[in-house]
Amino acid sequence: MARRRQLYEGxxxxxxEGPEPGTLVQYFKDDATAxxxxxxxxxxxxxxxxxxxxxxxxxxxxxIGIPTHFIRRLNMREQLVxxxxxxxxxxxxxxxxxxxxxxxxxxxxxxxxxxxIIEYYYKNDALQDPMVSEEHITAFGWASTHDLDDIxxxxxxxxxxxxxxxxxVGITLVDFKLEFGxxxxxxxxxxxxxxxxxxxxxxxxxxxxxEKMDKDRFRRDLGKVExxxxxxxxxxGILPEAGVRDMKxxxxxx
Ligand code: TMP
Numbered sequence: 122m123a124r125r126r127q128l129y130e131g132x133x134x135x136x137x138e139g140p141e142p143g144t145l146v147q148y149f150k151d152d153a154t155a156x157x158x159x160x161x162x163x164x165x166x167x168x169x170x171x172x173x174x175x176x177x178x179x180x181x182x183x184x185i186g187i188p189t190h191f192i193r194r195l196n197m198r199e200q201l202v203x204x205x206x207x208x209x210x211x212x213x214x215x216x217x218x219x220x221x222x223x224x225x226x227x228x229x230x231x232x233x234x235x236x237x238i239i240e241y242y243y244k245n246d247a248l249q250d251p252m253v254s255e256e257h258i259t260a261f262g263w264a265s266t267h268d269l270d271d272i273x274x275x276x277x278x279x280x281x282x283x284x285x286x287x288x289x290v291g292i293t294l295v296d297f298k299l300e301f302g303x304x305x306x307x308x309x310x311x312x313x314x315x316x317x318x319x320x321x322x323x324x325x326x327x328x329x330x331x332e333k334m335d336k337d338r339f340r341r342d343l344g345k346v347e348x349x350x351x352x353x354x355x356x357x358g359i360l361p362e363a364g365v366r367d368m369k370x371x372x373x374x375x
Contacts, residue, residue: 155340170350171319178318188313205302211242215296271312290356295324
């Protein structure tokens with residue numbers, strides 16, 4: 122196959138030029154980082170599982186009318202997506218206290234929040250993704266008030282839908298992070314959901330036992346990290362056919 126131009130390498134994914142203008146190939150790595158990349162490791166098979174899980178969730182969201190960058194999965198580790206201008210924000214939604222909210226505000230992890238809470242972080246590794254307010258976002262021009270209205274509306278719909286979908290398979294959606302991008306088509310701009318939705322950027326707990334099935338198993342050295350990701354895929358009914366063996370998938374081409 123022809124070599125493709127690599128456009129960007131992030132902590133968990135690589136973006137290549139796509140086969141047609143306006144498209145990109147998103148390659149999912151097994152690399153895992155935490156605490157702003159101070160902790161690094163590999164979760165065998167994570168890229169394959171996240172590719173599949175994100176495909177599945179983006180497709181379900183597309184079906185209920187949430188615009189996303191996702192076009193189709195290409196192979197075990199790659200998906201074709203629309204090229205968007207990424208808005209430099211991490212939109213975090215929390216339903217249950219955990220992680221930085223629990224520690225910052227001294228709320229016991231596992232406490233259900235009075236309502237879903239949205240937080241904004243400025244996507245900037247050098248600054249360690251600082252939390253920001255709507256004021257910072259609009260004043261510095263990262264997004265307009267109108268963009269933010271769209272982002273919040275879409276985020277709340279994603280939260281409602283994913284909460285129900287996951288509860289249906291016995292998983293509590295504790296919190297998660299979304300990223301959005303601007304898609305330009307015929308002189309019009311639309312905000313669409315981008316990046317990925319996977320156990321890398323969601324907290325997913327077994328609804329009965331509270332057992333963690335997400336990247337916190339890696340962050341907190343809880344063991345059985347791969348198994349957590351596999352269990353999420355299994356419950357969604359999308360464990361790759363190769364099963365738990367042969368999760369390496371095709372090698373990245375550069
Ligand atoms: P936090 O509790 O560490 O602030 O994380 C909240 C949610 O956002 C959690 O589901 C993990 C996700 N997240 C990311 O996807 N990327 C990040 O860089 C961070 C800090 C959190």
